[in-house]
Amino acid sequence: MEVTRLFDLLPHYAKYFPKEDAVCGKENGVWVRYSTKDYIEKVNYISYGLMQLGIKKGDRIASISNNRPEWNFLDMAIQQLGAIHVSIYPTISESEYKYILHHADVKMIFVAGWELLRKIENVIAEMPQLQDMVYTFRNLRGYRHLNEIIELGVANPCPQYLEEIKSSISPDDVVTLIYTSGTTGNPKGVMLTHSNILNNVKAVVPIIPATPQSRVVSYLPLCHAYERMLIYAWHYVGVSIYYAENLAKIVDNIQEIKPDIFTTVPRLLEKVYDKILATGRKLKGIKHRIFFWAVNIANEYDFNSSKLYRRKLRIARKLVFNQWKAALGGNLKVVVSGGAAIQERINRIFWAMEVPVLEGYGLTETSPVIAVSNFFKNGVKFGTVGPILPGIEAKISEDGEIITRGKCVMKGYYNDEEQTKAAIDEDGWFHTGDIGEFTAEGQLKITGRKKEMFKTAMGKYVVPTILEAKFCEEPLIDNIMIVGENRKFAGALIVPNFADLRSWCSNKHIAYTTNEEMIQHPAVKDKFKRVVEYYNKQFGEAEQVKRYFLVDYEWSIQTGELTPTLKLKRNFIQNKYKDKIEKLFS
Numbered sequence: 291m292e293v294t295r296l297f298d299l300l301p302h303y304a305k306y307f308p309k310e311d312a313v314c315g316k317e318n319g320v321w322v323r324y325s326t327k328d329y330i331e332k333v334n335y336i337s338y339g340l341m342q343l344g345i346k347k348g349d350r351i352a353s354i355s356n357n358r359p360e361w362n363f364l365d366m367a368i369q370q371l372g373a374i375h376v377s378i379y380p381t382i383s384e385s386e387y388k389y390i391l392h393h394a395d396v397k398m399i400f401v402a403g404w405e406l407l408r409k410i411e412n413v414i415a416e417m418p419q420l421q422d423m424v425y426t427f428r429n430l431r432g433y434r435h436l437n438e439i440i441e442l443g444v445a446n447p448c449p450q451y452l453e454e455i456k457s458s459i460s461p462d463d464v465v466t467l468i469y470t471s472g473t474t475g476n477p478k479g480v481m482l483t484h485s486n487i488l489n490n491v492k493a494v495v496p497i498i499p500a501t502p503q504s505r506v507v508s509y510l511p512l513c514h515a516y517e518r519m520l521i522y523a524w525h526y527v528g529v530s531i532y533y534a535e536n537l538a539k540i541v542d543n544i545q546e547i548k549p550d551i552f553t554t555v556p557r558l559l560e561k562v563y564d565k566i567l568a569t570g571r572k573l574k575g576i577k578h579r580i581f582f583w584a585v586n587i588a589n590e591y592d593f594n595s596s597k598l599y600r601r602k603l604r605i606a607r608k609l610v611f612n613q614w615k616a617a618l619g620g621n622l623k624v625v626v627s628g629g630a631a632i633q634e635r636i637n638r639i640f641w642a643m644e645v646p647v648l649e650g651y652g653l654t655e656t657s658p659v660i661a662v663s664n665f666f667k668n669g670v671k672f673g674t675v676g677p678i679l680p681g682i683e684a685k686i687s688e689d690g691e692i693i694t695r696g697k698c699v700m701k702g703y704y705n706d707e708e709q710t711k712a713a714i715d716e717d718g719w720f721h722t723g724d725i726g727e728f729t730a731e732g733q734l735k736i737t738g739r740k741k742e743m744f745k746t747a748m749g750k751y752v753v754p755t756i757l758e759a760k761f762c763e764e765p766l767i768d769n770i771m772i773v774g775e776n777r778k779f780a781g782a783l784i785v786p787n788f789a790d791l792r793s794w795c796s797n798k799h800i801a802y803t804t805n806e807e808m809i810q811h812p813a814v815k816d817k818f819k820r821v822v823e824y825y826n827k828q829f830g831e832a833e834q835v836k837r838y839f840l841v842d843y844e845w846s847i848q849t850g851e852l853t854p855t856l857k858l859k860r861n862f863i864q865n866k867y868k869d870k871i872e873k874l875f876s
Contacts, residue, residue, distance in 0.1 A: 310323060337452055349398070357533040389477065399424050491519060494659055562618075588639040660692075675733070699714065754780075851866070
């Protein structure tokens with residue numbers, strides 16, 4: 291059967307890939323596997339139950355949850371009724387929940403558990419229409435549970451009426467509102483249609499080596515357009531989906547499941563790499579020398595290497611890299627990475643250990659992938675995000691901005707015609723806000739963010755993302771933000787990698803009691819001075835970091851400096867460190 295709406299994936303799945311582990315999650319330490327048949331039954335019962343509760347086409351239903359099979363059941367059930375799924379990040383602030391729930395005029399809400407309920411209790415109190423329409427995925431006292439809707443559906447099946455509703459839904463109907471995490475201002479509600487997302491699904495499927503026998507471990511939030519689109523892609527080709535328990539358990543889950551595919555953001559790959567290096571530093575004698583010889587071999591990895599290099603690589607794989615691959619389950623055939631640029635050294639080391647990384651680029655507004663590396667001719671080049679996806683147009687505008695158009699471009703921003711017109715011009719080109727260029731072979735290279743570029747008081751342009759990516763190659767640096775708009779020079783806020791820094795301090799016999807005391811130690815300050823000088827040499831005089839400030843804690847989503855997709859919230863950081871930044875330039 292033809293798949294033209296996202297919920298068409300279910301009968302397609304049942305016909306071609308019936309299996310016992312379509313979607314799986316861990317409950318109380320045990321993997322719970324749902325078969326294709328279980329999946330479809332639960333979806334239909336939830337649809338029947340929602341119909342009994344008065345949900346109609348166009349109603350907005352919100353979910354706030356971590357990844358779990360119930361998310362999929364709810365998502366498909368909402369779609370079958372022509373309602374709109376407003377899937378919200380579980381890590382945002384109360385004020386952002388309040389804005390989104392009001393702006394989308396949400397009629398019903400599903401929440402994972404107590405922690406998230408507490409974050410929205412005050413918001414719900416202000417929205418009378420939600421008082422009796424809050425349901426949970428965990429059975430919590432005082433709240434209705436998803437199982438109640440399933441039981442309602444079991445008691446009141448109406449398959450013929452459901453089929454009538456499904457047949458009235460067009461591929462061009464809005465299926466979801468995804469509110470952009472946004473590094474500035476209020477989040478915008480991106481309206482995506484069935485057609486938008488399915489065009490992206492069908493374009494990426496030929497690129498990824500996935501079969502019905504493949505397993506994928508999923509940990510990126512399902513409310514993220516990138517992970518969500520890929521989940522539909524796994525449905526399309528019958529891949530078994532296993533949801534990781536949480537970020538802390540992800541390596542354990544990977545070793546249990548031994549996945550063939552893993553989707554991620556560069557930040558996690560960087561953490562894995564840092565842990566690998568930290569392990570190597572603890573080795574002694576010949577083992578230490580072999581380990582870092584292999585790391586140096588990986589740093590030189592390229593696709594057109596000499597016979598001598600390939601011989602060295604085989605030895606490095608046998609002695610070192612195969613152990614690293616085994617720690618990632620041993621079966622990984624591909625890692626798909628998006629959300630930000632990967633450091634080249636990270637990319638090279640994964641390819642060297644025979645875990646190829648395909649890097650992609652896109653935005654929520656483009657459903658989301660615009661370009662992605664692939665295994666075809668000229669498909670991969672380090673430092674680029676690969677060729678443009680088939681069926682999508684992309685070009686560089688006169689001012690260097692990447693613009694794109696095609697069936698994957700959003701319908702618009704919900705209740706915001708002005709912002710929609712600003713983003714999509716009269717000829718249908720969506721303006722990404724990113725600056726880039728094409729290589730001679732046709733790969734797209736992202737060189738910066740249009741709004742994040744700044745000019746110093748000396749009239750020189752600085753692209754902070756390029757500097758930040760380079761400085762973050764340093765193991766002792768966890769995060770960095772470059773500042774200096776209309777100033778005489780560029781400065782920086784530097785967040786040390788405290789795990790590595792503690793290890794370095796231990797080796798140097800440096801005593802301290804707090805992070806603040808540690809970063810104020812003369813030896814630590816001298817070390818960072820040398821690190822900054824080393825990376826400054828790779829940039830022109832106008833771009834070099836002249837002064838910097840060491841931050842005494844790790845930036846995170848919870849502390850507010852990072853978006854749910856782990857990008858810097860520049861405005862937030864600028865305001866939070868206003869006095870420190872002023873001091874840098876005083």
